[in-house]
Amino acid sequence: MNAPGPLLVVGSVAYDDVETAYGKRENLLGGSATYFSVAASGFTAPRLVGVVGRDFGSGDKHIFDSHGVDTTGLVIDPSGDTFRWGGRYHADMNQRTTLYTHLNVFERFRPAIPETYADSEYVFLGNIDPDLQLDVLGKVRAPKFVAMDTMNFWIDGKRDAVLRVLSRVEAILLNDEEGSLLTGARTALGVGRGIQRLGPPIVVLKRGEHGALLFHHNDIFYVPAYPLEVVVDPTGAGDSFAGGFMGWLARSGDLTLDNLRRCMLAGSIMASFCVEGFGLSQLRDVGPDAIRRRYTDFEALTRCPSLNL
Ligand code: AMP
Numbered sequence: 001m002n003a004p005g006p007l008l009v010v011g012s013v014a015y016d017d018v019e020t021a022y023g024k025r026e027n028l029l030g031g032s033a034t035y036f037s038v039a040a041s042g043f044t045a046p047r048l049v050g051v052v053g054r055d056f057g058s059g060d061k062h063i064f065d066s067h068g069v070d071t072t073g074l075v076i077d078p079s080g081d082t083f084r085w086g087g088r089y090h091a092d093m094n095q096r097t098t099l100y101t102h103l104n105v106f107e108r109f110r111p112a113i114p115e116t117y118a119d120s121e122y123v124f125l126g127n128i129d130p131d132l133q134l135d136v137l138g139k140v141r142a143p144k145f146v147a148m149d150t151m152n153f154w155i156d157g158k159r160d161a162v163l164r165v166l167s168r169v170e171a172i173l174l175n176d177e178e179g180s181l182l183t184g185a186r187t188a189l190g191v192g193r194g195i196q197r198l199g200p201p202i203v204v205l206k207r208g209e210h211g212a213l214l215f216h217h218n219d220i221f222y223v224p225a226y227p228l229e230v231v232v233d234p235t236g237a238g239d240s241f242a243g244g245f246m247g248w249l250a251r252s253g254d255l256t257l258d259n260l261r262r263c264m265l266a267g268s269i270m271a272s273f274c275v276e277g278f279g280l281s282q283l284r285d286v287g288p289d290a291i292r293r294r295y296t297d298f299e300a301l302t303r304c305p306s307l308n309l
Contacts (some may be wrong), residue, residue: 005144006119007250008037010049010111010136011076011126011239013056017086018278020093022232028279029060031083032126032149035236038107038283039243039270041067042291043251044241047117049073049136053081053105063284072114077105092218093231094208113139122250124242125169127151137168145255146201147171147246149238155181163198171202173242179205188213192220202260203269204245206238214264216257223264224301226272226294233278237271240283244270 005166011033033050040046055251056076064071083106086099113212118141125133125148140146146169154162155178162182166172172195176188185195188205192215195203203215209231211224226238252259269291276282281303 005284008120034238040247043247097177
């Protein structure tokens with residue numbers, strides 16, 4: 001039985017300064033909740049919880065509005081500036097150096113869930129302090145499907161809290177290096193199964209240009225990255241993947257393995273649009289026809305007749 005429902009995301013909203021082989025851009029609207037919600041808006045109208053500072057521009061608010069993102073939960077804190085992150089990518093785009101992380105108003109962020117969000121059924125706990133992730137979980141009345149992200153910083157610094165969140169979610173979507181750090185395992189299968197033993201029956205391991213693996217109870221599914229000749233800026237690819245995945249899930253309301261496979265394709269498709277331009281420049285213009293075309297390409301890319309040996 002399909003029961004679509006509202007999707008909530010909590011995470012960072014940032015200004016990013018990014019350098020790649022294709023150039024340098026400053027003040028790009030970014031952050032995990034931003035990429036997630038713009039990607040998810042290809043399928044549903046997400047609700048965002050986050051914080052920005054006094055420097056937040058009305059043009060940037062318009063990006064959310066024009067994508068149907070509900071920003072009732074986006075707090076403007078006039079006491080400081082928006083979270084700022086700077087990163088430089090190496091010739092191998094899978095490698096990046098963080099140049100700076102200025103938390104600014106994000107440091108004092110205590111997510112408040114507006115009353116109109118309390119009935120959210122699909123929840124994505126973006127990459128924030130695991131204690132805050134737990135706090136959000138306590139404020140959503142009856143979530144049907146909660147997924148989380150995390151990063152090395154929290155796995156190293158607040159491991160127990162990360163494990164507490166893990167024991168309460170249906171799914172985690174994270175990078176393979178972070179998965180290795182969490183489990184000590186060295187192979188993708190070892191990481192996936194190791195994380196499942198910590199709680200969530202569903203694990204999505206994101207592997208950059210090498211695609212992503214879904215572990216669903218005893219089953220495994222693999223989706224490649226959509227083949228692109230040029231990757232301009234990988235920033236936000238992981239969050240866009242998560243947005244596509246959760247966006248389709250919330251729209252369909254179908255938690256079967258077959259539908260989770262569709263979620264994986266939806267994630268890979270939104271990530272592929274994201275990396276084709278700096279910041280949101282490509283992702284923000286994606287409509288249903290472009291998504292459908294890439295879905296068809298994916299079907300052709302992975303279809304294979306049986307081996308009649
Ligand atoms: P990704 O490329 O998927 O790792 O996401 C990059 C986005 O994460 C950028 O837009 C940054 O603004 C944001 N970001 C970087 N560091 C952090 C952090 N420590 N906490 C939350 N968001 C961050």
